[in-house]
Amino acid sequence: MPNQPILRYPHPVLKKVCNPVETIDADIHLLVVDLLDTMRAGPGSVGVAAPQIGVVLRVCVVDVSKNRHGKDNNHGLLCMINPEITAHAGAAITREGCMSVPDYTGDVERATEITVKFIESDGSRREINASGFEAIAIQHEMDHLDGILFLDRIISIKTGLFRRKSYQ
Amino acid sequence: MTQQPEILHYAVSVVGKDRPGIVAGIAEVLFRLGCNLADTSCTMLAGEFAMILIVSHPRPFSKSRLLDELKPVCDGMGMSLAMRTLHADEITRQETDDxxxxxxxxxxxxxxxxxxxxxxxxxxxxxxxxxxxxxxxxxxxxxxxxxxxxxxxxxxxxxxxxxxxxxxxxxxxxxxxxxxxxxxxx
Missing domain, CATH: 3.30.70.260 (ACT domain)
Structure with a gap:
């Protein structure tokens, strides 16, 4: 089952908190393959989370190595099962968009450095320190596992300089 | 053979002294008329509240009707009102790879x-x-x-x-x- 259609909001699955994976069986392996095929089929896609293809499980894939923002600083292809961010630092604002919310973009603040632990599809445990664009992509995909869309995190609808206004 | 009447959009701008209730006042009129609000941009400029709205209606709806309904509300709030008709071919989806x-x-x-x-x-x-x-x-x-x-x-x-x-x-x-x-x- 290759390349699945990306669900778009208001599909209810996109707002669900996903369930942790209990055992890594053949179904999970198939899910990972579907996620990878879907990511590779999306033009310029750097990640897909399971709920985006209708599966309510804590699995996502990320690969920023081919993206101009991530090509110099990445861990290559990451297949993450039950990922957890255990530490984070820094903050940066990026204008994000999402295949599940087409035609809209917004400024989102995210940590610039994260430590994330997860289970790989062969069952081994792994912990990585990601930074920059890769860290942002991981946080975006992991948000999907909690039913959070970038729309829930937009922090600015106007140029920041004009927000603190006072007329005396 | 009768031709299907064109669904028009209207570019509406409303500007006036800022205070709470302006958006609700305008939105109420549009809601009551069954109008749709597509893209809008509203902001405060030096104490003036400026609204620009793209308004449409699922059925043919005249500009004069929209004006007649909005004018008294704008007058009541001391706000200026301007309107322009947009034909279907002027409504474009903003997409860019730039x-x-x-x-x-x-x-x-x-x-x-x-x-x-x-x-x-x-x-x-x-x-x-x-x-x-x-x-x-x-x-x-x-x-x-x-x-x-x-x-x-x-x-x-x-x-x-x-x-x-x-x-x-x-x-x-x-x-x-x-x-x-x-x-x-x-």
Missing amino acids: EICIISVYGADQPGIVYRVTRELAGRGVNIMDLNTKLIGSDEEPVYVMMLEAALPDGETPEGLEKLLENLKKELNVEIGVRVVTPVSF
């Missing part, structure tokens, strides 16, 4: 900052998508701040733009910066 940049310009206030900068941009085919300006600082030392968001045409780069504006920067003695904000899609 690089999007924020260009910041600021410095001692002086005549011509907006004109000189935007003329350079227009000359290179740079399309302004959003523009905010604000006069800040003190009466003695007024500072002008302009932020604009622009789509670069094919072949234009942020570096090229910065270089283009370099002369202007010196001439007007203002700071000019170009930053890429092209959205990243996940």
